[in-house]
Structures are given as C-alpha cells and as structure tokens.
Amino acid sequence: MRFRIPAKAIKRLPILITGVIAWGFQTWLLHRWYGFELSLSTWDALISVNWVMLSCAVMELIITRYTPQTGKYQFVAGLALMLVVLQYWIALPALEYLGKGNEAYLPFLSQTVPVRSAVGFLLIGAAGVLLLFYNRSFELESSLHQQSTTESMAKEAELQKLQLQLQPHFLFNSLNSINALILVQPPKAREMVQQLSDFLRATLKRADEQWITLAQEADYLRLYLSIERVRFGHRLEVQMNLDEQIQLWLIPPLLLQPLVENAIKFGLYGTTDKVVINLHTQREGDSLLIEISNPFDEDMQPSEGSGFGLSGLKRRLYLLYSRNDLLTTRIEENKFIVRLILPEKYD
Numbered sequence: 001m002r003f004r005i006p007a008k009a010i011k012r013l014p015i016l017i018t019g020v021i022a023w024g025f026q027t028w029l030l031h032r033w034y035g036f037e038l039s040l041s042t043w044d045a046l047i048s049v050n051w052v053m054l055s056c057a058v059m060e061l062i063i064t065r066y067t068p069q070t071g072k073y074q075f076v077a078g079l080a081l082m083l084v085v086l087q088y089w090i091a092l093p094a095l096e097y098l099g100k101g102n103e104a105y106l107p108f109l110s111q112t113v114p115v116r117s118a119v120g121f122l123l124i125g126a127a128g129v130l131l132l133f134y135n136r137s138f139e140l141e142s143s144l145h146q147q148s149t150t151e152s153m154a155k156e157a158e159l160q161k162l163q164l165q166l167q168p169h170f171l172f173n174s175l176n177s178i179n180a181l182i183l184v185q186p187p188k189a190r191e192m193v194q195q196l197s198d199f200l201r202a203t204l205k206r207a208d209e210q211w212i213t214l215a216q217e218a219d220y221l222r223l224y225l226s227i228e229r230v231r232f233g234h235r236l237e238v239q240m241n242l243d244e245q246i247q248l249w250l251i252p253p254l255l256l257q258p259l260v261e262n263a264i265k266f267g268l269y270g271t272t273d274k275v276v277i278n279l280h281t282q283r284e285g286d287s288l289l290i291e292i293s294n295p296f297d298e299d300m301q302p303s304e305g306s307g308f309g310l311s312g313l314k315r316r317l318y319l320l321y322s323r324n325d326l327l328t329t330r331i332e333e334n335k336f337i338v339r340l341i342l343p344e345k346y347d
Helices: 007-033 038-065 072-098 105-164 168-184 186-205 214-235 256-267 311-321
Strands: 236-241 275-284 287-295 327-331 335-343
Touching (some): 038 072, 038 105, 168 186, 168 214, 186 214, 214 236, 256 287, 256 311, 311 327
Antiparallel strands (some): 275 287, 287 335, 327 335
C-alpha cells in the first residue's frame, strides 16, 4: 500500500516551513546577538513562534466556522487582540519561569513584551485578513461554478426542447398520409408504417447524442426521404452530393432533416410537377459548408409559416456554437437556398 500525504498537510507545509525558519532565526538572534544560552534561546523562540502559529490556527478555525456579514475586519482585529492578551497571560509566565535566575534575560523579556505583542498582533491579524480574502475568493469561485452549471443545464434543457420540436409536424403529416393510404393502397400504407417505425426508432436512439458524423446524419436523412417518397411519389427527387472526404465530420444530430423537410414543404406547395431538391456539402477551410436549394415561387407560398421554420434551428446552432451567422438564406433565380456553415468539432 502506497503512502499518501493528505492534501491538507500539503497545503500547510509552507506554513510549517516558515515557522521552522522563524524559530531558527529567533534562536540564532537571541543566542548570537544578545548572548543568551542556547537552550534558553531555543525555548524562547519555540514558545513565541508556536504561540503565533497556534493563534493563526485558532483564527482559521473560528473564521472558517463563523464570519459576520458586516465588520469582518473589526472582527479579525478583535480576535487577534484577544489572542495576544492570551499570549501575555499564558506564554509570558512560561518564559519568565524558563529565565528564572538569569538576571540579563528577565529585564530583556520585560522590555520586549510590547514589541512581541505588536508583532504577534500584526502576524495574527494578517493571517486573519488573508483567510477572509481566501474565503471570499472560494465563495466567488463556488458561485461562478454554480452559475455555470445552472446555465449549462438550462442550455441542455433548451437544446433538448428544440430537438423534440423538430418531429411533430412531420409525424402528423405521415400519419395523415398513412390514414389516406389505408383504404386505397394498403400495401403502401404498410410500407410507410414500417419506414416510419424505423425512422422513429433511429430518432429515439440518437435522442441523447449531442454529436454524430455527417455519414450517420445522411443515413438518417435517407430514412426520412424514404417515407416522403411514399407520400409524394414521383413528384419528389432529392439529389444528395456528399463529399466522401468529410463523412466523419461531427455535426449536431437531426440537423439536415428539418432543412430538407422545409425544402420539401415549400418546394412542393402549390404545384403538381416534379420538384428537385439539391443538397451539397463540401469543406471550406476549417468549416463544413452545407447548401440546400429548392424551387421557389413567391406567389405560391402559404400565408403562414413563410419563415421556413428556421428560427428554431438558428437558436439551436447559437446554443451549440455561440454564433448567429452560421445559417443564412437567399433567393436566387427562383430558388430558395439555405447556406449552413459548421465549424470543425474536435473530440
């Protein structure tokens, strides 16, 4: 079994080293400078230094368990003064007893009491002030950590809410189509039910995943399109041009499906002709470019929902990347084009 030094002991090691140095310096000063006996000098330094260190430990114990909301520095000064009085009451008689019979030491001790008390007060008070600053910084760090955790939980909850909002309209439309096919084309209705089941199973499987590869998202999109082709038949054609070199690019799940769903909804609205939707991906520097285009006739668009349902997706992208410029749209030569740029995601 390996021996491990406790973390608290490691934190107090500099204090112990400082105490040893102070003890050695005071011993040398009394013995060499003032000429007192080595044993007397050693005991004087030991009692004085240990009392200051003990007082600092008592100060830490009290401040850790109780600190007033107001008048903190006055509280520390009062504690330091009380500990200095105790030093005068307890440590001074011990030093007088040790120096009994030494005619030079006792007068020296009496003369240095004010200096010893002042130095002790300053050291103990400084330790108390440092403890106040340390506790304050620890409270601020804990508060910031708690705030960061709360914001992260709120962000995750909003992301989950936005992700759950992606499917209802598609699901309702699919169920309506199945209902219409049951009487006229039962085999197609059964086929659509099976495809819808596979699609929903894949959706639930990825509900807890925050990042998937472009290849996985493309497979998910093909499941979705197989259902839509049952609904729209020959009217729907989706041309997917996916660069094989970026198949492992990490993107948020369920990102392409709502974009293609909007393209299908507004591209096929008001027309019975065949509609071609193009999806193109390529790498641009350190980013992934995705473009989806569909035919667009401004006079044939529904009166509601003309925003193409992209606001929720923009919000989701902002929560994931902290940027508002990743999703843009434009109309060009009777085509509605969605341009999506995704920065590279590193594991």
